[in-house]
Amino acid sequence: VYHRLLRTGRLTMSAWFSDRRSHAYERLGLLLLFLSYAEARGHKHRYPRFKQGARFTSDHNSQESQCNPSSCSSLVKYPVLGTHHYAEFNVPALPKKLGPTYFVYYNIDWQPPGPSGSDARMNQFVPQLMLGEPLDGSSGPPLYLPKWEKRTSWCFGAQYFFEIFNSTSNETEAHAATGETYPCEPGEVLYTKYTLSENWVWTLEMGVKGDPARTSIIRIEKPFMGLLPPEQTQSWKEHSYSEAIANTCWEIYDLNEADEYPGTDMEYHITIATDFPGSFAWQDWGTEQPECPGHPNVTIKSNSTAKEQQITWALRAHHDHKRDG
Structure with missing residues (x-):
């Protein structure tokens, strides 16, 4: 805002500072101006950044990427x-070579994760395909403590991952609610679906197309499974949860060699539909490339009508490591 007013001449620097009572206000104003300018000149797209030790277990022997x-x-x-x-x-x-941990998903989450001033630190719906040593289980109520398993073949399951600040321990603590974990095979097609009911309960569903026996489902009645105090948050209908962020990921840990990537192509086909055409503008999607040797080439494209947006996110195996199947 300050940057726009200064640029258009509607506010001069001298007038801006004239009513400030201390140098502290001036420094704060300059900081706000800089941040506004930096945001205006920043990248068109934002991408997630991962920190090791949250969903990924720290109890492992692999070499960090x-x-x-x-x-x-x-x-x-x-x-x-x-x-x-x-x-x-x-x-x-x-x-060809096992070892890295894979989380492969289409997720939605909230940023910020909860109401201002609450102990919410992360709030992610993330049904996912997994390999390595993933977080793929939960102790269930009342604490929803995460559990990790060693997986040498692909598996998948619905998952709600969230983090809460514990003021007693002065630490941010991870929690998870999970559906059943099922095995799956290369070539099978998995689907992910998110549904919000009229009474504001979320259902997360992930399954194998053509095999309803392998369907992982969890229902999320309250944010953070009710672990936050009711004076902080109680329901998904609160304004803090009125908008959610969507994106896709290959979230990988401890990969260092080309043979640790899959040798076949992978494609995501995403459909996002609205009951209220014209109520908001569809945004273009961007993508980033991995950087390790032998990485796949990643592309993205999207098309939209008034009622829906379709996105294709494709990962093409490196030609030196491509395999049939």
Whole structure:
């Protein structure tokens, strides 16, 4: 705002500072001006950044990646009410060399994660395809403590991952609610679906197309599974949750060699539909490239009508490591 007023001549620097009573106000104003300018000149798309030790167990013997093995699409915000999310992707071949941990998903989350001033730190709906040593289970109520398993073949499951600040321990603590975990095979197609009911209960569903017996479902009645005090948050109908961010990811840990990538292509097909055409503008999606040797080439394209947006996020295996299947 300050940058726009200064640039258009509607506010001069001398007038801006004339009513400030201390140098502290001047420094604060300059900081706000700089941040506004930086945001205006920043990248068109935002991408997630991961920190090791949250969803990924720290109890492992693998070598930490010396490059960025992951790839994500940009973070795109949508209104929650009347918006429907559905995605499909194929299961790729197993890497020739096992070891890295994979979280492969189409997720929605909230940033900020909860009401201002609350102890909410992360709030992510993330049904996912997994390999390595993923967080794929939960102790269930009342604490919803995360559980990790070693997986040498692909598996998937619905998951709600969230973090809460514990003022007693002065630490941010991870929690998870999970559906059943099922095995899956290369070439099978998995789907992800998010549904918000009329009474503001979310259902997260992930399954194998053509095999209803392998369907992982969880229902989320309250934000953070009710672990935050009611004076902080109680319901998904609160304004803090009126918009959610959607994106796709290959979130990978401890990958350092080309043979640790799958050797086959993978495609996401995402459909986002609205009950209220024209109530908001569809945004273009962007994508980033991984950086480790032998990484796939990642592309993205989107098309939209008044009622829906379709996104294709494609990962093409490196030609030197491509395999049949």
